[in-house]
Amino acid sequence: KIKDALKEEKRKIADEGKYIAQRKLEGLGAAFHQHNIDELVTYYKVPSQLDLFYEIAIKRIDLKELKEFHVLGDKLEAPKVIKTEAKTELTEYTPKPSAKDSELIIFGESSDKIMYNLAKCCNPIPGDDVFGFVTTGKGLTIHRTSCPNAAQMMANYGHRVVKTKWAKNKEISFLTGLKIVGLDDVGVINKITNIISGDMKINISALSIESTEGLFEGNIRVFVHDKEELEELVVRLKQLNGIQKVERYDTEKT
Structure with missing residues (x-):
């Protein structure tokens, strides 16, 4: 527990x-x-x-x-x-939870409500397979099971690893990133932003585009509510003509 x-x-x-x-x-x-x-x-x-x-x-x-x-x-x-x-x-004895911590709750095996932090190394979002890692002085930190640090933590500090899963909450948004590669056609960027902001009502935090020899590579940071919404966005973007690849990346890497 x-x-x-x-x-x-x-x-x-x-x-x-x-x-x-x-x-x-x-x-x-x-x-x-x-x-x-x-x-x-x-x-x-x-x-x-x-x-x-x-x-x-x-x-x-x-x-x-x-x-x-x-x-x-x-x-x-x-x-x-x-x-x-x-x-x-x-007066400093009991820290007040932030709005995020009080509204979005991680549940363990016994459905206990626990204060937590999201790991910066892998930027988990609701719907990701995750685990909790007990850290001295910080409480519970949530990592994706695919986190680059996961194997080391589980091997060396197994006693600090606890099972966790997401609670349902559609009011909180999480920052994540998408890398998009495709043909550098006229209007393609406008089509991408129309799907994100117009059709799916997803907020864009940042967007950068580079073009080389008829191809473009874009890095887009967006605020999504959970993995399900992110996956739907990826499917919609892949359906655009000329789009060759759409994949998630960890926002801290850029």
């Missing part, structure tokens, strides 16, 4: 924070036991001790307020008034 993989990665990071917290407490003469951990959880207003250690590890909590705690025997006693500076840090 995706959530299990993310939790396991979070636990590994939290172990580093646990070690830091233990050193800080012992440096104050306080014991590293449950009472003192609970005091810190309450003071920093985090949901659990796992979240406390995780936030310490990634430096969202740096424990500098510990100097204001009282140590009674081996126990910590939090100051009665929390500094404004500490509150400012705490």
